[in-house]
Amino acid sequence: MLCQVCLCCLFFSRGFYSCRWTESKNQNRKGRWLSLLVVTLMSLLSLCWLYICLAISNDQQNVNEVLFSTLQKWANYFLVVVIISAVLASYCILLLLFALIQVALEEQLHLHWLHKIIFCFCVIFITALASGISTKGPEEWPTVLTLLQATAPFLQFGAVGALTLLSPFVFHRFHLAKTRSKMVIAGMFLAVSAAIFLCPLLIHSPCLIEVQELPEKPKLIGHRGAPMLAPENTMMSFNRSLECGVIAFETDVQLSKDREPFLMHDHRPDFLRRTTNVEEKFIGSSFNNSADLTFEQLQTLNAGEQFLKNDPYGTVSLLSEEEKETARKEIIPSLLELLKFAKQHNTSVIFDLKNKETEKNDTNDTVKTILESGIPQNLILWLPSEEREAVKKEAPGFIQVYENETDLEKNNGSHLNVKYSEIKMKNISDLRKRNITVNLYVVNERWLFSMLWCAGASSVTTNACHLLKEMERPDWVMPRSTYLITWILVDISSALVMMALFHWTKHNLRHNADGLSNDNELEGFLTA
Structure with missing residues (x-):
């Protein structure tokens, strides 16, 4: 059988x-x-x-x-x-x-x-x-290192298992090789084995901690609202993000031709094509800057139909028919409209000014709009770095948020907003110990949220607030002592199994050689 x-x-x-x-012997x-x-x-x-x-x-x-x-x-x-x-x-x-x-x-x-x-x-x-x-997107490469840090303990176990399974083939080749080749094979195999067995000495995952040492779950900030559940940067999107319990709305501000601040992320040539029906509304026209249109013209555009048509996150099927109809009617909102909504729900607002070449003028008009809205100043998380000193004088109640650790230290700040791949996990823990609020963006996957949770992040900006809010604890947390014991036991077990396989392959080859020798002797005897 x-x-x-x-x-x-x-x-x-x-x-x-x-x-x-069929069998071939030509190689x-x-x-x-x-x-x-x-x-x-x-x-x-x-x-x-x-x-x-x-x-x-x-x-x-x-x-x-x-x-x-x-x-x-x-x-x-x-x-x-x-x-x-x-x-x-x-x-x-x-x-x-x-x-x-x-x-x-x-x-x-x-x-x-x-x-x-x-x-x-x-x-x-x-x-x-x-x-x-x-x-x-060179900034994506550090993300690979972050995932490696998150999965390293389990990858090491898998690597030990793979090495054990492949070892018989190496041993088979070793026993058949000549003396010089044997030295090369043995040296390479021992070097690879040592690297795999000892690599946990270099693994420092933030989730290798005691459960009781686990920091508080990071708060959620809605990135352009809740773009998986509604068209991004629309009032429907911000309203859906409230259902996730977000502590702040993250958005992007540009100014129209008549100096009205409005919400829109894209700001390069044809900046309206991805999220609105501008091609249908203004046939043959091309708008490369927010100052090309008045706010009245912008509000004639549909800001929801493209979301339903493109289904950028594959989540449109989660919406009810009523929600789809609401999305279909969404338009581009003004900053003032969002500020009033945030004031009503006592929710903070953080935003970028997208037109860098006119940021000085945009800052003046934006601050003016904020002050006129009546929203409490402590609900504004001021992020733009240009004209920061002038903003501090005009609106001292704004919470100043810095985009890198250097500016934070220089200005003795207390709030940091940085991309998750641009800060070390250990630095997050150190900053939190100094009572500095650390927000990381944009975090959508469970594994990444788990890592930042273990590291002690204060909050994360996310597209997936409806998914992350359901997490009651990180995907995995393991006491370092437990990991070390497991690591040692796995390595020892693998070494013992490979020793047994080494002797088994040697014995098996010798047995086959003896059998072949006996067959040849019998064949010679019969021939004689």
Whole structure:
């Protein structure tokens, strides 16, 4: 029965790997191991890229927005990339599995030309996308390190398991090699094993803490409202974010031709195309700056239909028909309208001034609007750095929020608003111990929110307030002592198993060699 299973595995692995259904003996041993090395490296490359995609998924909306500005057509480009990456990774892993089966059964490895073409495509695909990230969004790379910090304890356990499973193939090759080759194989294997076994000495995840030491859950700030549940930067969106219990509304302010502050994030050429029906309303016209239109003209635009049409977060299906109708009627709101709404609900407001080239003038008109709205000054989290000193004099009650640690220290500030990838986890804890409020943006994924929760973040700006509000604790918290004990036990168990496998492969090869020698002697005797 076992032989039949082996023959079946061999049949399918040989067919999938090389499209050959019969045994071939035209490949030398060196070529076989080179083929296995290529497949192994491609599997590792595709898995690493898929891991990078997982990290960047927190900022997938940024990726889609950048590609929209380039291609001028909305689509969920990031989802397409993830699907292709997952297919390539699965394909490479399956190919590696079949290659290992053939090696275990002493088969040759003839990599079919079609696999080589797909490997070339995989390398070009990953290289092109990695170059695009480095060019258009280099700030995404630190996110990968953050995810690595979050998952390192579990990756180490997985790496130990993978090393243990692959060790028989290494031992098999070791026993068949000559003395010099044995030294090379042993040296490389021991170096890799030591790195994997000892890497926990370098792992410092903030969630390796006692449960009772877990900081308070970070508060939520609605990024452009609740853009997964309603069109971004609309009154419906801010109203939906209140249902999540947000402590502040985050938005973006620009000034119209008649100097009326209004809410809109995009500010580059064709800044209205992504979120409004400007192409239908002003056929043949192109508006590159907020000062090209009066506020009256802006309010004639529909700011909700594009949300329903593009479904940027894949969440439109969660809305009721009544909510869809409400979204369909949304228009661009003024800053004054949001301030009155925030005052009514005693909710803070934090915003960017998007037109940097006219920020001085925009600051004056924006502050004037805020003061005239009657909202308590302590509900305004003032973020723009230009004209900050003038703003302090005109509105001393505003809470001054700084965008980096240098400015915070220089001005003896108490509020920091920074991208999560631009600050070290340890710095978050240190700042909180000094009673400095630390807000991180934009946090959408559970794993990232969990990490920042363990690190002690005061609040996070998020698109996914309806998801994060449901979390009662981080996805995982483990006492460091428990992790250290687990790490040592896993390493010892793996080492013992590999020692047993080493002697087993040696004994098995010797037994096969003795059997072959006896067969040859018997054949010689019968021939004589």
